[in-house]
Amino acid sequence: MAMKWLNFFHRKGTTTDDTRVPVHAGSMSNEKTNYIGLEQGITYIKDSFSTTDDLIINNKLFHEKKLVTIYLDPYLDKDLYQKAISLLSHDNEAAMTDQLKKSFDVCPTLDYAIQKLLDGKCVILYEGVPQLFVVNVRSSFHRGVDEPINERIVIGQHEGFVESLKVNQQLLRKRIIHTDLIIKNMTIGTKTNTSVSIIYVEGLADSKVVKKIWNELDSLSISSVESSGAVMQLIEEHSFSPFPQMLNTERPDRAAANLMEGRIVLMFDGSPSVLILPVSLFTFFQSPDDYNTRWIMGSFYRAIRLASFFIAVTFPAFYIAVVSFHPEVIPSGLILIVKQAVDDIPYPHIVEAFIMEMTLELLREASIRLPNPIGQTIGIVGGLVIGDAIVRAGLVSNIMIIIVAITAISSFVVPSHEMSSSIRLLRFPMMFSAAIFGFVGIVYFYLLLIIHLCRLESFGTSYLSPLVPLKLEKLKDSFIRFPTWSLKNFRRPGNKKRKSAFKEWDDFA
Amino acid sequence: MRKNQAIVPPYQLFTFMVVTQMGARGLSLPFNVFTVSGSDGWISVILSGLFIQSNIFLLWFICRKYPTNTLFEITKKLLGKIVGNFLNTSYIAFFITTAITTLVIYTSLLKEWILPYTPNWILLLLFIFICSYLVRGGIKSIASLYSILFPLNILMVIFLAIAHKNAHYLFVLPIGNEGLEAIVLGAKEGIYAMTGYELLIVIYPFIQGQAKDKLKMMTLSNIFVTTVYTFVTFTSIVYFSPQEFLLVPEPVLYMIKEFTFIMIERVDLFFLCFVIFFVGATYSSYLYASSIGLASLMNTKKIEWIIPLVAATTVVVGSIPKNDQSIQEWVKLFSNISFLFIFVFPVILFMFSFFRKNHAGG
Known part of the structure; x- marks a missing residue:
């Protein structure tokens, strides 16, 4: 576009190049290697991890055959590991192989197994069985869901998002208990493989915006994702504007309330703050306290x-x-x-x-x-x-x-x-x-x-909605907040007038 | 040109017109009307409102025939390419000149009331930079801005109502003292202060909704503007004595200057600050009109180049008049010429569109 000097504030922050191949999870190497035998498998995994010391390869003997477990040490939860191994202690080999197939997931390829290893799973190989198995041994820990220190409120819920994606999703799920709450997962960052969730309420959120966000995130070719703030800067449209175009919050109640208003929540694994979009100026002045x-x-x-x-x-x-x-x-x-x-x-x-x-x-x-x-x-x-x-x-x-x-x-x-x-x-x-x-x-x-x-x-x-274009219904919740029963979100359909809570008293009169 | 898309909600046509029509010219409107029709000035303003309403009907009839075309396309369709382009050129010149006049009045206001020592050119340069930034956003952002500015307008009118504390209502009597001729001549001054509605023929295709709704919005905006200007004129007439009135070329500001509050004085300065918003709006409207006119004349899509070019021209020409005398003459001359564009040409267009009934709809 010509005349850049007048268009100064409106530079497009990212490009959405449709021809580019989106980088998906697990596609660190493109060729797929199948599992042939015990030795080949171990060598392949070892080579993939090169010299790292925390890759543990355990050899055990079960019924005179080698059972090899491979895991990454920092992830290991000892109890889970013991439980998994103890499942295998059977009298004969056939029963054990049976148990192996019954209770553990089968890996199609070795690359998939490596992906799972990186995700905190333990890979199990058994001599004579032509399959790989994985079992979850990942220890999970996160800090408590305390109230975020930079977004305190007086009255209301005192929970906050933490650094774990699963916990954060649960915090939203338990607030909106409905099948319409959609959580879409993807990973971005070619090196960090960070999980990202796009969360919205079906029927309330604009499906075009959801699709746009999906494509935008999908086409990001970055190697690492440090935080939600970093991604925010990559996907915002006007990066020279002084105003933030996404709301950054650590409060689940705020996120849930915004979901119910038809907004979309972006959640990043390892980041306690979620991104809410699209926003208007007035969104930044709303607090659960109101x-x-x-x-x-x-x-x-x-x-x-x-x-x-x-x-x-x-x-x-x-x-x-x-x-x-x-x-x-x-x-x-x-x-x-x-x-x-x-x-x-x-x-x-x-x-x-x-x-x-x-x-x-x-x-x-x-x-x-x-x-x-x-x-x-x-x-x-x-x-x-x-x-x-x-x-x-x-x-x-x-x-x-x-x-x-x-x-x-x-x-x-x-x-x-x-x-x-x-x-x-x-x-x-x-x-x-x-x-x-x-x-x-x-x-x-x-x-x-x-x-x-x-x-x-x-x-x-x-950005100035609902002031421009004027929406009187939504203007009730902008400069001042109208009584709760008059707001659309709280109103029961077909029952516009509030019923008196003390109607029963009339019967006594 | 891109295909004309209807992207502006109908209510913004109302605010667009009100905000464009109100501006710096409204500050001296009571004085201009008073010098012609004396204490009956407020009747003149109502009369000019009636005239404008008939004019709006005329413009609306033309627009209704060509709902997807701007003025610059309609002229070519009705009068042929050569005559049409000639008319377009003169219309563009008219719009640019209106923008320049707005700037000239604005700078003389700033010089007299707020910043006597700051050089004009830098104020103007910043001003047109801001306005070009707005106009580059297209009709959508212009209409959005005006719908935000509109409440300020009401605030200013309420503010003016304070003057009625010290009003002498006997000044308006006897009604009709000056005679019919003076009243009608005064209406001419009123019409000039209320120009801006003629932009309907430019922005019409961008407005959503039925033709009927658009007419309704135009009528509402005309009623609003006429009411406010009548109120302003009436207030000035009952506030100043007839002898005093002739000494105050900007009666609205002098009136407000008299107000004092416990916390703040010289309220006219704040009032003038609000006026700057509206001057910017008037200027931007005409900048927009002339820019899309030029783009269609030159058959180019690069409107983003044309806007700063036109804006620069207005500043260069707008810096020429040096003293009040020349500004007054300029404004007087221009107000006479503008009748050609807001009334005579639309009548011609209307007649042509009337005869070319069969080709309508394009």
């Missing part, structure tokens, strides 16, 4: 969060514009206070604002890295020492400190980390444009921002 409390409170929280968006983006810029361009908007009662504070600052207000904002960002970043006990110290050093001393020294006005504090608090109100970071970042260009053009600069930047939001799409859905 629905677990009464609707008046829920609406209040929602409104506060959306207001925080505007405060966090605009407040420092507004201060700069007022003080350096339009002091006439300050009423007479306030003007003396502001003048006293601002007059002695020896440099332009943008510098003053920039120093404070940068200090704040430094403090924030430092407090994440530090262990908890020292984190307290940072708070004291940053908040009290710098805050107090910088004003006394006359480097920054005390009004600026107030502005920065309010901005900082507002930027942490947003219940999504991604969106909160975007907002913090947007503040800086806003400050600069306010420093150059005053109010006009703020308006220009907002105009640019709104236009960008209008043009932005998340997997074919408008």
Whole structure:
């Protein structure tokens, strides 16, 4: 496309080249080697793993014939292994071979066996039997399903996703107990072979988007998948946009609620955060808290969060514009206070604002890295020492400190980390444009921002939906949250009016 | 050109028209009308609304015959290629000139009210950059943006209602004092401030829905705009005394300047900031119209090249007028010419489409 400079924000992040052969699980080598005999099998597996030390090959003798078990040591669960071997202790050879075929899975090829080995299975070879068998000996451990520390809520479920795909799937399954919940599995990453699940509710999710996501993931030719965040950047459409186009969450209840709204969940093995798409701007401002409390409170929280968006983006810029361009908007009662504070600052207000904002960002970043006990110290050093001393020294006005504090608090109100970071970042260009053009600069930047939001799409859905295109039914759950019984998701079909819960009382009257 | 697809929901036709029609020109509308028809100015504005409604019917009749074609294709179909292209060229020139006029009024506003020392060209350059970014998104993103801006419009009107606290309603009496001729002449000023509806003939094929719905939306938007402008004019007339009125070329801003609140003063600055959104909208609409016109004239698909080109032209020409005098003359001259495009040419097109009944439907 021509005119790249205007299309700057809309670069396609990935290519969906249909001609490319998708990389599937287990296709690390294309030729298939069949199992011929014991020695050939062992050599083949040994060669495939080259020099690794954790490949254990155990030789046992059962009825004067060799029984070989091969497994990867780090995966081994001793109990499971013992149980599997003890199944084989039979009086005669025929009964044992019978048992072998009955209780263990047969491997078609040696490559398949290697794949299973990598997956934590144990491969069993028995002299004289022309088949390979696998049995699961994988030890499973994962941390508890604790509430994620970066997405706390007050009232509601306190479970969180963990690093195990199976556990995460169970957390969703038990929330949506219905046959319509579809879990599609695939693996990506030619070296890491990471399992990925595409989860959606049949009939609610847009099948076109599901297909698009499937193709997009399928055509990814990457060797490793570190986390959901890395894949998110590969499949998002507008990688130059400051706004996240997928919701990253560690809360199962949030994921389940989004599934019920027709969204799609992407789950990665080894990653406690799942991706939700397609999203709109308002999705990032929803929290399970809104629905677990009464609707008046829920609406209040929602409104506060959306207001925080505007405060966090605009407040420092507004201060700069007022003080350096339009002091006439300050009423007479306030003007003396502001003048006293601002007059002695020896440099332009943008510098003053920039120093404070940068200090704040430094403090924030430092407090994440530090262990908890020292984190307290940072708070004291940053908040009290710098805050107090910088004003006394006359480097920054005390009004600026107030502005920065309010901005900082507002930027942490947003219940999504991604969106909160975007907002913090947007503040800086806003400050600069306010420093150059005053109010006009703020308006220009907002105009640019709104236009960008209008043009932005998340997997074919408008980013400003349900505001654009207008859907009144869904607008009930955007700026404020309407009573639960009026929302479509909670309403019983054909029963629009809520029945009084205390109807029985009428009978007593 | 790509095939014209109906991608804009009908309600966005309403917001598109309202937001395009409202703009910087509305700020000085009461003054322009007052200088001609005095305290009966508000009747003039209603009258211009009625005229525009008849004009909308006219445009709608043409569009209904060719529901999948824009103006630039209709002219060629009706008048033949040579005459059609000539008319197209003049229409494109008209749209570009309207865009330039919008810019000129906008810069003089900024210079007088907000940023007296900042050089014009940089403000304009950034402005057209932002607007080109919007227009490049196509009619869909333009219509989306306008539907978001629309609530701001209502906010501004509510804001204006505060002026009625200090109103002297006797200023409107006696009604009809200036005579019928003055009222009708004043309506001309009103029509000029309300231009923008003529873009219907350009964006018509992109709107979803039946022809009837589109007419309904246009009528609604016209009613809305006429009501708001009548309200603005009426408010200005009852706020300023007749002697004072002649001294304030932007009565709306002067009026708002008087308001004071506990927390904030000089509310006119904030009001002007809101106006910038609408100026951007008006400008973008015309930029879009002229760009797709040029693309169809040059028979090219590379509209993404044409948009910045047209935008650059508007800035270069828009920076020429230096003082208020020349701006006033420019605007006056242009408002007379625009009648040709919003009324005379559509009448001709309508007559042709009437006679070419048999070929309709293409």
